[in-house]
Amino acid sequence: MCTAISYQTKDHYFGRNLDLEISFGESVVVTPRHYHWHFREAADRDDSYAIIGMATVEEGMPLYYDGTNEKGLSMAGLNFAGNAHYFSQAEAGKNGIASFEMIPWVLGQCADLDEAKACIENLTVLDTRFNDRLPVSTLHWLVADPSGAFVVESVADGLHIYDDPVGALTNNPPFPTQLFGLNNYRQLTAGVPENHFAKGLDLDLYSRGMGAIGLPGDLSSASRFAKVVFTKLNSKCGSREEESVSQFFHILGSVEQQRGCCDLGNDQYEYTIYSSCCNTDTGVYYYKTYDNSRITKVDMHREDLDGDKWQSYPLLMGEDIQAQN
Numbered sequence: 001m002c003t004a005i006s007y008q009t010k011d012h013y014f015g016r017n018l019d020l021e022i023s024f025g026e027s028v029v030v031t032p033r034h035y036h037w038h039f040r041e042a043a044d045r046d047d048s049y050a051i052i053g054m055a056t057v058e059e060g061m062p063l064y065y066d067g068t069n070e071k072g073l074s075m076a077g078l079n080f081a082g083n084a085h086y087f088s089q090a091e092a093g094k095n096g097i098a099s100f101e102m103i104p105w106v107l108g109q110c111a112d113l114d115e116a117k118a119c120i121e122n123l124t125v126l127d128t129r130f131n132d133r134l135p136v137s138t139l140h141w142l143v144a145d146p147s148g149a150f151v152v153e154s155v156a157d158g159l160h161i162y163d164d165p166v167g168a169l170t171n172n173p174p175f176p177t178q179l180f181g182l183n184n185y186r187q188l189t190a191g192v193p194e195n196h197f198a199k200g201l202d203l204d205l206y207s208r209g210m211g212a213i214g215l216p217g218d219l220s221s222a223s224r225f226a227k228v229v230f231t232k233l234n235s236k237c238g239s240r241e242e243e244s245v246s247q248f249f250h251i252l253g254s255v256e257q258q259r260g261c262c263d264l265g266n267d268q269y270e271y272t273i274y275s276s277c278c279n280t281d282t283g284v285y286y287y288k289t290y291d292n293s294r295i296t297k298v299d300m301h302r303e304d305l306d307g308d309k310w311q312s313y314p315l316l317m318g319e320d321i322q323a324q325n
């Protein structure tokens, strides 16, 4: 499972938890403007917006899990098992885009949410495999910029784009059902809950934090959705960069998966492999890994964005503990 969010303080931030039992060898990859993007069915491009994000490089091509372009548009792919449906052929007049091409196709040519919406309305997601080794991932996508967010779901009856007023996405069920689920929690408050239990029964406020009793804490995707939305929308944060990045990771931390709590059998456990937070205004990509709680950053503008070769930074994985005496 995964969780992605979009968050605004002085700047705009976008990132996600990648929760899985194994890693696909991901690294932080900066792809400059003149990298030759080869698309299977759609036209290749040598002139695109530069992209920074987390990707696996396969046969020389970055396959992005999440990314942000130099204009501040961001996109993340999250698992959508059992619901995602891709097609063998593009609809008449539309571009056929494989699921692994979605992020570069959109981020490479769109500067903001409106352009991204128009671009995505004009494509069909194809079920093309990247190669014989990699499965077709069943994904849905969160797309965001400072003005808002939307969700893209390709299902059996075609492509759907849903405005996302809460700026968050997890996995199943489909997005409209996730959003509807929030109705169940309308009584929750970050403040002091009132006693409505029954007339004449005096119930005690014996602890702080009782306003959110009933907010789910389990790791299912519907529960993580409610938890992260509550956390994000009640979150208070100063405007400094360090505070914003720290707060962003704390919001993602509300739905992180500790190894052992989601048992997949055969000694496999789903856990939060990495958490990312990209300042989409400055193009700085911050990340933490499960075993390295120190925040590491990669700045896209420290690379030659007019080049044609991607640059990859292997994740720093070891715990880095500061000795104080």
Ligand SMILES: C[C@H](CCC(=O)NCCS(=O)(=O)O)[C@H]1CC[C@H]2[C@@H]3CC[C@@H]4C[C@H](O)CC[C@]4(C)[C@H]3C[C@H](O)[C@]12C
Pocket: 001, 002, 018, 019, 020, 024, 056, 063, 064, 065, 077, 078, 079, 080, 081, 099, 100, 129, 130, 134, 135, 136, 137, 138, 171, 270
């Ligand atoms: C698994 C991840 C979603 C995390 C998640 O939700 N995990 C819970 C599983 S579960 O829901 O609990 O069962 C997703 C998110 C992005 C994906 C990559 C996208 C590029 C590329 C596409 C190719 O076609 C296949 C290989 C490829 C490297 C993909 C591998 C994998 O699919 C990635 C990492």
